[in-house]
Amino acid sequence: MGIRIIVKDPDPVLRERAVEVTKFNSNLHKLLTDMAATMYDAEGVGLAAPQIGISKRVIVVDVGDEHGLIEMVNPEIVERKGDQLGPEGCLSIPNLNGDVLRSQWIKLKGQDRDGNPFEMEATDYLARAFQHEVDHLNGVLFTDIADSVYDISQRQRGRGE
Template identity: 40%
Template sequence: MEIITLGNDVLRQKALPIQDIDAQVKALAQEMIETMHRGRGIGLAGPQVGLLQRIFVVQIDGESPRVFINPSIIGTSPEISQYEEGCLSIPGLYADVTRPEKVTVQAWNERGRPFTLDAEGLLARVIQHEYDHLEGVLFIDRLSEPKRNRLLTLYDKKMRA
């Protein structure tokens, strides 16, 4: 399983719901976790590996990996914060992104069990970042146009070097 990068159209498409959470989906989740680890990331979404499926995986320092299938963000806090984000699909590019500090998400795990999670801090940020991927949104889309253009110019130069 390979991570696709900026310029691949899949990253800009909305992912489709997973119909059946079966052994194949469980294996997919495990492979995504392994791919995330190889990339030294803390989150990875289906579109980032070329799959237009509503699944992402997250692992924050010291915690077990979490699998989110067909997630919905059902609540966000009014409090917002800014924090530097990067993305395995845009290697070497980092920028401060403003997001709600807390989220409530509903999803299914790899065993087909529904759950609701109240997340805050880094976990909330990663969930929002990965959820954006399912909607065809990248973290650079949340930046001002001048800042995004400046970063994309740097990224293009880096990729050509």
């Protein structure tokens, strides 16, 4: 397991649409393992491959609930319901948080590390984390869609996504 460097805004890779993964091999497995280690080391709850400078449609999420670590390759949100407005931070945008309107419930489809397709549903904080990470794969940062953005550098730093 290797800890990767998290790129910061305005790195151009954060603004690109990430490329779909077509090869499910040991390189992808290492990427997923390294992404999880990097996310945990940074005390985040989610990480997208572009955040470590790799333009691939790969995310990891762990919001500390019963789901534990979720790895998803080529994720796609296929259904949304309801609204929730809440705070978000980002490991690629230190010292800023924002209030972002997200769907309360989502259904996703994607693939696991071996290319097997799967679907899952998420609500509340887990749904928020997935939406945040999928946005990263499309070159969208939370600051682009936040109702408000505020500096938290003077406060205790919260968990980033």
